[in-house]
Amino acid sequence: MTAIPLDQGLGLAAALFALGLAGVLVRRNLLFMLMSLEVMLNAAGVAFVVAGARWAAADGQIMFILVLTFAASEVSVGLALILLMHRRNSTLDADASYHLRG
Amino acid sequence: MHELLWLVPTLPLLGSVILMLGAGRLSTRAEAAAGALSVGFAAVIAFTIAGGFLLNPPAGAAYEQTLWRWFDVGGLSVTIGLRLDPLSLVMMLVITGVGFLIHLFATEFMEGEEGYGRFFAYLNLFVAAMLLLVLGDNFLTLYTGWEGVGLCSYLLIGFWWRDPANGLAARKAFIVTRIGDTALLIGLLLIASRLGTLNIAGAMHNAAQSWPAGSPLATLAAFLLLGGAVGKSAQLPLQTWLPDAMAGPTPVSALIHAATMVTAGVYLIARTHALFLLAPAAQYTVGGIGAATLLLAGFSALAQNDIKRILAYSTMSQIGYMFLALGVGAWGAAMFHLLTHAFFKALLFLSAGAVTMRLHHEQDIYKMGGLARRLPVAFWSFLIGSAALAALPLVTAGFYSKEAILSGAWADGSSGRVLWAAGVFGAFITGLYIFRAVFIAFFGEAHTEVSGRYGWRVILPLSVLSVLSVLGGLIELPPALGHVTLLSNLLAPVLPASKEAASVAPLLVASLAGLLGIGLAAVLYWRPARPPAETPLWRFWHAAAGFDWLYDRLLVRPVLWAAREGADDVIDSVYDAIAWTARTLHEHVRRTQNGRVRFYTAGLAIGSISLIAIAMIR
Numbered sequence: 001m002t003a004i005p006l007d008q009g010l011g012l013a014a015a016l017f018a019l020g021l022a023g024v025l026v027r028r029n030l031l032f033m034l035m036s037l038e039v040m041l042n043a044a045g046v047a048f049v050v051a052g053a054r055w056a057a058a059d060g061q062i063m064f065i066l067v068l069t070f071a072a073s074e075v076s077v078g079l080a081l082i083l084l085m086h087r088r089n090s091t092l093d094a095d096a097s098y099h100l101r102g
Numbered sequence: 103m104h105e106l107l108w109l110v111p112t113l114p115l116l117g118s119v120i121l122m123l124g125a126g127r128l129s130t131r132a133e134a135a136a137g138a139l140s141v142g143f144a145a146v147i148a149f150t151i152a153g154g155f156l157l158n159p160p161a162g163a164a165y166e167q168t169l170w171r172w173f174d175v176g177g178l179s180v181t182i183g184l185r186l187d188p189l190s191l192v193m194m195l196v197i198t199g200v201g202f203l204i205h206l207f208a209t210e211f212m213e214g215e216e217g218y219g220r221f222f223a224y225l226n227l228f229v230a231a232m233l234l235l236v237l238g239d240n241f242l243t244l245y246t247g248w249e250g251v252g253l254c255s256y257l258l259i260g261f262w263w264r265d266p267a268n269g270l271a272a273r274k275a276f277i278v279t280r281i282g283d284t285a286l287l288i289g290l291l292l293i294a295s296r297l298g299t300l301n302i303a304g305a306m307h308n309a310a311q312s313w314p315a316g317s318p319l320a321t322l323a324a325f326l327l328l329g330g331a332v333g334k335s336a337q338l339p340l341q342t343w344l345p346d347a348m349a350g351p352t353p354v355s356a357l358i359h360a361a362t363m364v365t366a367g368v369y370l371i372a373r374t375h376a377l378f379l380l381a382p383a384a385q386y387t388v389g390g391i392g393a394a395t396l397l398l399a400g401f402s403a404l405a406q407n408d409i410k411r412i413l414a415y416s417t418m419s420q421i422g423y424m425f426l427a428l429g430v431g432a433w434g435a436a437m438f439h440l441l442t443h444a445f446f447k448a449l450l451f452l453s454a455g456a457v458t459m460r461l462h463h464e465q466d467i468y469k470m471g472g473l474a475r476r477l478p479v480a481f482w483s484f485l486i487g488s489a490a491l492a493a494l495p496l497v498t499a500g501f502y503s504k505e506a507i508l509s510g511a512w513a514d515g516s517s518g519r520v521l522w523a524a525g526v527f528g529a530f531i532t533g534l535y536i537f538r539a540v541f542i543a544f545f546g547e548a549h550t551e552v553s554g555r556y557g558w559r560v561i562l563p564l565s566v567l568s569v570l571s572v573l574g575g576l577i578e579l580p581p582a583l584g585h586v587t588l589l590s591n592l593l594a595p596v597l598p599a600s601k602e603a604a605s606v607a608p609l610l611v612a613s614l615a616g617l618l619g620i621g622l623a624a625v626l627y628w629r630p631a632r633p634p635a636e637t638p639l640w641r642f643w644h645a646a647a648g649f650d651w652l653y654d655r656l657l658v659r660p661v662l663w664a665a666r667e668g669a670d671d672v673i674d675s676v677y678d679a680i681a682w683t684a685r686t687l688h689e690h691v692r693r694t695q696n697g698r699v700r701f702y703t704a705g706l707a708i709g710s711i712s713l714i715a716i717a718m719i720r
Contacts, residue, residue, distance in 0.1 A: 024703050033699075098697030 009050030016043035030085065030092045034078050041071045104151050104165040107184050110194065111233035113144040114226040121223035130218055134209040137222025141205045141229050145198035152195055155186065156592075163187055163595035166239060180300055185239035189596045192437060192589075193236035193369055196444045200361045201229050203563035207452050208353035210559040211459060215351075221261060225357065228254035232362050236369060240300040241290045244370075248286065248334070251363045252279055258358060259350040271346040278343040282333015286370075289326025292319070306376040315380050324377050324384035328391075331367030335421045337395045342649050344418055345402075348410040352455030355410060360417045360451050361444040368424040368440055372433050372597060379431075379598075386517065389429020393524035396422030398647055400531035404538065405643035407633060408465045409454050412539050415646070416491060417447055419528060423507050426525055430518045432510025433597040434590045438578050439503035441589075445574050446490035446500055449567035453483035456560055457543070460552050467539055468633045472548035479556055481544050483564040488540050490571040492533035492620055495613040496583075502575030504529065504616075505609055506600070509580060512608040513601035522608065526615045533619025541627040580609065 016039055023036025045064045052060015082092065089096055117140025121133060128136070155165070164187035172180045186194070205225060212221055231250025238244040260272030294300050296319060297308040313320040331337075336344035347359050358364070371378060371388060378385045396419045403415035420443050427436035457473060457480045458465055474481045490500035508529075511522040579586040581602065590599065634640055642648060668674075694705075 021707055025700055025707065028700070094699045097699075 003053060004050065006050060006054045009053075010047060013043045013047035013050065016040075016046060019043075028093050028095055030082050030094050033094060034075065034082065037078075038071060038075065041067055041074075104154060104160075104186065105167070106147050107151060107165060107167050107186055107237070108169060110144050110148050110151070110198065111184075111230050111237060113140045113147070114233070115230035116140060118223045118226035118230060121219050121226065125219055125223070128219060130213075133219040133222055137219075137226055138202070138205040138209050140226055141198060141202045144229070144233075145202040148194050148198040151186070152191055155191055168239075172242070177298070178294060178300070180240060180242050182243060183239040184237040185303070186237065187596050188592045188594075189369070189372060189437065190236045192441060192593070194233060196441060197229060197232050197236065197362050200444050200448050200567070201232075201357055203566055204353050204357045204361070204448060204452065206559050207356075207455070207563040208351070210557050211353055211455055212351065217261070221258075221351070224254050224257045224261070225354070228258070228358060228363070232366070235366060238302075240302055241293065241305065242300050244302070244373075245287065245290060248330070248366065249283065251358070251366065252276065252283065252334075255279075255347070255358050255363055258354040259347045261350055261354065265349075268349040271343075271349040275343040275347045278340050279333040282330045282340050285326045285328075285333070286330025289323050289330065292323050292326065296323075302373060306374065309377050309380060313380055316382060317380070320377060320380040321383050324374075324381035325387070327370060327374055327377065328384055328388060331370045332391065333367075334370075335364050335367030335425070336418050337367070337391050337421065337425055338398065339649070341395060341399070341418055342646070342653060345411050345414045345646065348408070348414050352410065352451055352458065355414070356448045356451035356455070359414065360447040364417060364421055365424070365440050365444070368421065368428065368436055371425075371428045372437060375428075375433055375597060378428070385429055385431070387429075388425050389511075389517075389521050392422045392425025392427070392429055393521050393528075394422075395419065396426065396528040397524055397531070400528050400535060401643045402646040403535040404531065405634075405640050407468055409457070409467050409470075409539060409543060410451075410465055412467075412535060413447070413450055413454060416450075416532065416536060419532065420447065420491070423504060423525065423528070426521050427507040427510055430511045430514035430521060430601075431598070432507055432514075432600040434578075434593050434600050435503065435506035435510045437593060437597070438506050438589055442490065442499040442503040442571070442574050445567055446487045446498075446571040449483055449564065449571050450487035450491065452560075452564055452567065453480045453487060456480040456483070456556065456564065459560075460554055461550050462553075464550055467543040469549045470543040471546045471550075472544070473552070474544040476548065476552045479561055479564060483568050484544065485540060486568045486571050488536045491536050493529055493613070493616045494620070495617065497572060499571050499573065499575030501613070501616075502578060502580070505580055505612065506578060506602075508608060508612045509602050510600045526612050529612055530615040530619040533616045534623050535619075537620045537623035538627045541623060546629065 020036045020038075020040030020043060023039065024033050027033050027036060045067045048060040048063040048067065050060070052058065052063075085097060086092055117136050120136050120140075121128070124132075124136075164185055166183060166185050168181050168183040170182050172182050174180075205222070208221070208225065212218055215221065228251055231247045231254060233247070235244055235247025235251060238247060256272045256276040259275050260269045262268050290300070293305050293309075297305045297312070299305050299308060309320060309323075333340040344359060344364070348355055350359075378388065399415045399418035399422060403412050403419065406412045406415060420439070424436045424439050424443070427433070427439060457470065457477060460477060460480075461470065464470065486498075490498040493501040493504045495501050504525075508522055508525050511518045511525055514521070577586065577588040578590060645651065694701075
C-alpha cells in the first residue's frame with residue numbers, strides 16, 4: 001500500500017475544514033451547524049493522522065482519539081442545548097435566538 | 103498578680119469582638135452580660151493588681167510588661183508594652199471602675215433600643231482603647247489608644263444615626279478633635295526624630311538631658327502636645343464639639359464625654375510634665391487656656407435649658423480647672439480633680455439620664471419641674487452630684503479637689519493669683535448654674551408625666567457613685583483640715599510635688615464663692631416660672647460666645663466654597679474627557695454584541711484567518 005502524500009492529505013483536511021466552516025456560517029439550522037462543527041473537527045483529525053503517517057509517529061493517532069473524545073462530549077452537550085432551545089423557541093433557527101445581545 | 107495586666111485592656115476588647123461577631127445572633131440578655139461583665143472582670147483584675155501595687159510597691163514604682171515588638175526600623179525600635187505606675191494606676195481604676203458602673207447603668211437605660219448589642223460593642227471597644235491609652239509605655243501605643251477612643255466617640259455620638267443631626271454632631275466631634283490629633287502626631291514625630299525614642303519615660307529623660315529649659319524645640323514639642331490635649335479635652339479653641347456630642351445616649355456622655363476620654367488631655371500633659379517644665383511658655387498657656395475655658399463654659403452653662411448641655415459645659419469648665427492646675431504645676435491636684443470629677447460628673451450624667459428615662463427623653467429643664475418628690479432616687483443622686491460639682495465645703499469630694507487646685511494656684515506667684523481669681527469666680531458661677539438646674543428641674547410645679555420604676559441596675563451605680571462623690575475627697579485633705587496626703591504620696595514617684603498655699607484665707611474665700619453661687623441660685627430660681635427671655639446677652643452665651651458662628655464663617659464656609667468652585671476646573675475636565683471617550687467608544691463597540699451566533703463565528707473565523715495570514719506573511 002502506497003502512502004498518501006502529505007500535501008494531498010493536508011489538502012483534503014483543509015477542504016473539509018473550509019466546508020465545515022462554510023456550513024457553520026451559512027446554515028441557520030442549529031442541527032446542521034452542529035454537524036458542520038463535527039466536519040471541522042474531523043478535518044483536524046485527518047490532518048493529525050496524515051502528519052502522524054508522514055513521520056511514522058503514534059502521536060497523530062493519539063491526538064485523533066482525543067479529538068474523537070472531545071467531539072463526542074461536545075455533541076452530547078450541544079444536542080442537549082439544542083433540545084432545550086427547541087422547547088423554548090419551537091424553532092431551530094440560530095438567528096431567532098438573539099436574547100444575549102448587549 | 104501584675105502579670106495579668108495585659109488582661110485588663112484585652113477583656114473589654116474581647117467583649118467587643120464577641121458582640122460584633124454575634125450581632126443579631128445573641129439574645130439581649132447575652133449582649134448585656136457580655137457588655138457589662140467584660141468590663142466588670144477587667145475592673146476586678148485591675149483592682150486586684152492595684153491592691154498588690156499598693157501593698158507591695160515595685161522597684162521604681164512601675165511594673166513594665168512588654169507584650170511584643172511592633173517594629174524595628176532605622177534604629178527606632180517600638181515595642182507594644184504596658185507600664186503601670188501610680189499615674190496610670192489611678193487612670194486605670196477610674197476607667198474600669200466608673201466604666202463598669204456606667205455599663206451596668208446602660209444595660210437598663212438602653213433596654214428596648216435598636217442596636218443594643220452594637221451599643222455595647224462600641225462601648226467595650228472604647229474602654230479597651232482608653233486603657234491602651236493610659237497603660238501604653240510608648241507614645242505610639244498611646245496614640246493608637248488616642249485614635250481608638252476618638253473613633254468610638256464618633257461611633258457613639260452618632261449611635262442614633264436615623265436622625266441626620268446626630269451624624270452631623272458625630273462628624274463635627276471627629277473633625278474638630280482631628281485637628282488636635284494632627285498636632286499631637288506632629289509633636290510625637292518631632293519627639294521621635296529629635297530624641298530618638300518613642301518610649302515615654304525614655305523620651306522625657308532624653309528631653310531633660312538634651313534640651314535646655316525654654317529651648318525652642320522643647321517649647322514647640324510642648325505646644326504640639328498641648329494642641330492634641332486641647333482637642334481631646336474640649337478646651338479653647340477646640341471646644342465647640344463637646345456640647346454637640348450630647349447627641350449620643352446619656353451613658354456615652356457619662357463615660358466618654360465626662361469621666362474618661364475628655365480627661366485624656368489632662369493625662370497626656372501630666373504624663374509629659376517633664377517636657378512642659380522645660381517649656382514655661384507652654385505651661386503658662388495651659389493655665390491660661392484652663393482659666394479662659396472654665397469661665398467661658400461656666401457662663402455658657404448659665405444660658406442653657408437642656409440638662410445635658412448644662413452638664414457638657416460644666417465638664418468643659420471642670421477640665422478647665424484641671425488645665426489650670428497643670429498650668430501652675432499642681433500636677434497632683436489636677437489628677438485629684440480628675441478622679442473626683444469622674445465620680446461626680448458620671449453621677450450627674452447618670453442621674454440626668456435616669457430622669458430623662460422616665461420623662462420620655464425630655465431634656466428641657468423648664469419642662470421638668472417638681473421631680474424631687476416623684477423621682478427621689480434621681481433627685482438625691484443629682485443633688486449629691488451637684489453639691490460635689492459646686493464644691494459644697496467639707497462634705498463633698500469636689501470641695502477638696504478644687505481646693506487643692508486653687509491652693510496650688512495661690513501659691514504660684516503673681517500670675518498664679520490671676521488664675522486663682524478666675525478659679526474662684528468660676529466656683530461662684532459653677533454653684534449658680536448647677537443649682538439653677540437643680541431648682542428648676544426638681545422643685546416647683548410639675549410639667550411632665552412620670553412613668554415607670556427604676557431597677558437595681560440603675561440604683562446601684564447611682565448609690566456607689568453618690569458615696570464616692572461624698573467620700574472620695576477624703577484621700578487628700580489640705581493642711582488646715584487634717585492634712586491627709588494618700589494620693590500625693592502615691593503619685594510622688596511620678597509627679598513633682600505641688601506647692602500649697604500656707605494661709606487659710608484663700609481657702610475660705612473659695613468656699614464662700616461656691617456657697618454664694620448656690621445661695622444666689624436659690625434666690626433667683628427657687629420659684630422658677632418661665633424660660634428666660636431671649637435677650638442678646640442670653641443668646642450670646644447660649645451659643646457659647648459664638649465660636650460656632652465664627653468657625654463657620656472663618657473655616658467651614660470658605661472650604662465648602664472652594665470645594666464647590668473647584669469642582670469644574672481644568673484638571674477636572676481632563677478626567678471628564680477620559681470618561682467621555684470611554685463612554686463614546688462603548689456606544690459603538692456594544693453594537694457588535696448583537697447576540698447572533700453566526701456573526702460571532704464569522705468574527706472568530708475572520709480573526710483567526712487574519713492572524714494566520716499575518717504570521718505567514720511575516
